[in-house]
Amino acid sequence: MITMKDIIREGNPTLREVAEEVVLPLSDEDIKLGEEMMEFLHNSQDPVKAEELGLRGGVGLAAPQLDISKRIIAVHVPSGDLENPEPTLSAVMYNPKILSHSVQDACLGEGEGCLSVDREVPGYVVRHNKITLSYVDASGVKQKIRLKNYEAIVVQHEIDHLNGVMFYDHINQENPYALKDGVLVIE
Numbered sequence: 001m002i003t004m005k006d007i008i009r010e011g012n013p014t015l016r017e018v019a020e021e022v023v024l025p026l027s028d029e030d031i032k033l034g035e036e037m038m039e040f041l042h043n044s045q046d047p048v049k050a051e052e053l054g055l056r057g058g059v060g061l062a063a064p065q066l067d068i069s070k071r072i073i074a075v076h077v078p079s080g081d082l083e084n085p086e087p088t089l090s091a092v093m094y095n096p097k098i099l100s101h102s103v104q105d106a107c108l109g110e111g112e113g114c115l116s117v118d119r120e121v122p123g124y125v126v127r128h129n130k131i132t133l134s135y136v137d138a139s140g141v142k143q144k145i146r147l148k149n150y151e152a153i154v155v156q157h158e159i160d161h162l163n164g165v166m167f168y169d170h171i172n173q174e175n176p177y178a179l180k181d182g183v184l185v186i187e
């Protein structure tokens with residue numbers, strides 16, 4: 001089971017590597033890894049388990065954060081509405097690829113954090129508001145989906161990890177809260 005000790009922190013060179021494409025058909029090892037990554041996200045969002053296991057809550061995780069330089073990410077975005085417990089996005093994605101994106105940019109009003117970064121780094125992380133994404137799912141089936149707003153932000157954060165990019169690389173050093181006209185701030 002994945003816990004915080006398995007997550008590498010900034011300074012580890014793996015976080016700055018471009019990860020390798022996963023070989024298809026998916027190996028049992030890569031399928032099991034995806035399952036463990038998703039299990040970590042579920043546990044990290046369960047107050048009892050997160051407390052027991054000392055987990056930081058996360059809505060996404062990328063294999064390079066486990067010192068595994070493979071293009072695998074897991075995302076699990078809860079709906080945040082107790083009436084409707086269905087997550088708005090839950091998937092293990094192999095070889096995810098952004099096929100196209102909106103001209104419109106967006107950022108989270110509260111900025112971003114990262115399980116591999118044990119410090120606050122304030123500032124807007126400007127990303128694409130909408131993306132069209134392809135990936136291979138855990139059954140080996142090629143998927144093509146469109147995401148927007150928070151879900152699109154999360155997936156871009158994870159795909160950045162596959163390319164050795166950290167969220168703070170996007171923050172304007174001169175003025176962390178500088179915003180060009182038209183950037184959507186998602187609260």
Ligand SMILES: OCN(O)CCCc1ccccc1
Binds near residue numbers: 114
């Ligand atoms: O890479 C996953 N991770 O470090 C957990 C945090 C994920 C995340 C946090 C804020 C905005 C988008 C994504």
Ligand code: NI
Binds near residue numbers: 113115
């Ligand atoms: Ni991260």
